[in-house]
Amino acid sequence: MSDTKQRLLEGALAALREHGVTGVSARTIAAAAGVNQALVFYHYGSVDELLGTACEQATRQRVAAYADRFAAVTSLRELLSVGRELHESELAAGNVSVLAQMLAAAQTGERLAAPTAAALRMWSDEIESVLHRLLAGSPVAEVADLPGLARAVAAAFVGLELYEGVDHEGGRQAMAALDQLAVLVEVVDELGPLARRALRSRIRSHLKEGAT
Amino acid sequence: MSDTKQRLLEGALAALREHGVTGVSARTIAAAAGVNQALVFYHYGSVDELLGTACEQATRQRVAAYADRFAAVTSLRELLSVGRELHESELAAGNVSVLAQMLAAAQTGERLAAPTAAALRMWSDEIESVLHRLLAGSPVAEVADLPGLARAVAAAFVGLELYEGVDHEGGRQAMAALDQLAVLVEVVDELGPLARRALRSRIRSHLKEGAT
DNA sequence: GTCTATAGTAGGATAGAC
DNA sequence: GTCTATCCTACTATAGAC
Numbered sequence: 001m002s003d004t005k006q007r008l009l010e011g012a013l014a015a016l017r018e019h020g021v022t023g024v025s026a027r028t029i030a031a032a033a034g035v036n037q038a039l040v041f042y043h044y045g046s047v048d049e050l051l052g053t054a055c056e057q058a059t060r061q062r063v064a065a066y067a068d069r070f071a072a073v074t075s076l077r078e079l080l081s082v083g084r085e086l087h088e089s090e091l092a093a094g095n096v097s098v099l100a101q102m103l104a105a106a107q108t109g110e111r112l113a114a115p116t117a118a119a120l121r122m123w124s125d126e127i128e129s130v131l132h133r134l135l136a137g138s139p140v141a142e143v144a145d146l147p148g149l150a151r152a153v154a155a156a157f158v159g160l161e162l163y164e165g166v167d168h169e170g171g172r173q174a175m176a177a178l179d180q181l182a183v184l185v186e187v188v189d190e191l192g193p194l195a196r197r198a199l200r201s202r203i204r205s206h207l208k209e210g211a212t
Numbered sequence: 213m214s215d216t217k218q219r220l221l222e223g224a225l226a227a228l229r230e231h232g233v234t235g236v237s238a239r240t241i242a243a244a245a246g247v248n249q250a251l252v253f254y255h256y257g258s259v260d261e262l263l264g265t266a267c268e269q270a271t272r273q274r275v276a277a278y279a280d281r282f283a284a285v286t287s288l289r290e291l292l293s294v295g296r297e298l299h300e301s302e303l304a305a306g307n308v309s310v311l312a313q314m315l316a317a318a319q320t321g322e323r324l325a326a327p328t329a330a331a332l333r334m335w336s337d338e339i340e341s342v343l344h345r346l347l348a349g350s351p352v353a354e355v356a357d358l359p360g361l362a363r364a365v366a367a368a369f370v371g372l373e374l375y376e377g378v379d380h381e382g383g384r385q386a387m388a389a390l391d392q393l394a395v396l397v398e399v400v401d402e403l404g405p406l407a408r409r410a411l412r413s414r415i416r417s418h419l420k421e422g423a424t
Numbered sequence: 425g426t427c428t429a430t431a432g433t434a435g436g437a438t439a440g441a442c
Numbered sequence: 443g444t445c446t447a448t449c450c451t452a453c454t455a456t457a458g459a460c
Contacts, residue, residue: 020320108232148389159371177360
């Protein structure tokens with residue numbers, strides 16, 4: 001990967017951070033990267049192509065940077081704590097919602113849909129593997145679809161990031177409430193074997209009820 | 213409100229649906245509304261002002277249209293079911309993510325932040341009142357910050373809508389997983405008074421643990 | 425209130441010199 | 443690979459006729 005090509009990727013993220021998806025262009029990207037505007041098209045063919053590649057690469061790096069922490073998680077509470085830490089560091093780095101911006105643009109920009117979905121998938125896969133590890137043998141694991149739950153968590157975080165961008169205090173409050181939800185799940189998860197069995201059958205009958 | 217002014221509001225939503233936040237402009241809006249482009253500026257001063265007003269008005273209408281259903285909800289499960297129904301009908305109407313698009317744009321467009329935050333607040337207020345009603349006297353209500361939880365739920369839905377836009381199957385799966393979470397909360401909420409008390413003290417000690 | 429016309433700006437993309 | 447120059451398109455916003 002040539003130096004310029006790499007600078008353009010970083011410029012794309014910087015432009016996305018600073019100007020948002022509505023203000024990003026070959027010109028703003030090139031300015032952020034400190035290179036000529038025509039090089040966007042020489043190296044990537046189009047702005048969308050560059051944005052997609054940048055999003056995918058950046059996400060891969062962020063996920064890799066947090067892999068150790070995810071691996072060290074031993075409770076749902078810690079998982080959420082890592083999530084909040086991640087959220088805070090993204091906020092500090094200024095790219096609170098690069099992924100969210102891309103998701104919004106991808107709704108109508110077909111070219112962006114695939115790389116954006118792939119990026120979100122990277123996060124949810126990471127979350128899913130932690131969930132598998134944490135919930136092995138618990139009653140929760142039996143009733144919950146872990147891949148689906150992981151996707152929901154990843155998507156929810158994106159929503160929270162967007163929310164925090166327009167209402168900081170509200171976002172903080174929402175995040176704190178999630179913490180309480182995690183406590184609830186954890187408490188259920190730590191019940192004794194007897195209570196567990198009772199809960200399990202209750203859950204099952206509830207699910208059947210819902211299926212009809 | 214003159215006819216044209218109203219048509220512009222509808223045109224703004226239509227343009228947002230069809231072209232997304234990156235493709236919306238005074239011209240695309242005017243075309244969708246069937247009026248002259250200059251009228252955007254005559255009636256609203258700027259595109260952003262129009263978008264903000266449109267988002268707020270549309271959300272107010274949607275919330276009002278669903279008020280009866282929210283009021284009829286008697287369990288968390290039903291609440292989620294109303295949420296999914298809402299999600300489906302938004303999808304069918306094509307405005308899957310008008311609010312999400314606005315949120316993304318509002319991250320860097322200061323003019324849009326206030327109306328978008330207000331729109332999201334309308335949804336979370338609705339959710340909050342249902343939660344208050346459903347969880348009155350339950351152990352969950354004692355430990356949970358209901359306003360925060362309602363905001364988290366609203367934000368999570370926005371994230372799920374965005375996710376579904378780029379990965380339909382994944383979004384469906386995530387939504388189904390949420391259903392299972394609701395079952396869990398419900399089961400906990402329906403425990404007998406003895407089990408309830410035990411759970412309550414457990415939750416409290418957990419929260420204290422986390423606070424240190 | 426609504427239209428046409430237009431000024432001024434910014435963006436995508438390419439051609440061609442170096 | 444990188445630059446300049448440029449074409450064409452689309453945009454915001456306003457002025458002025460009706």
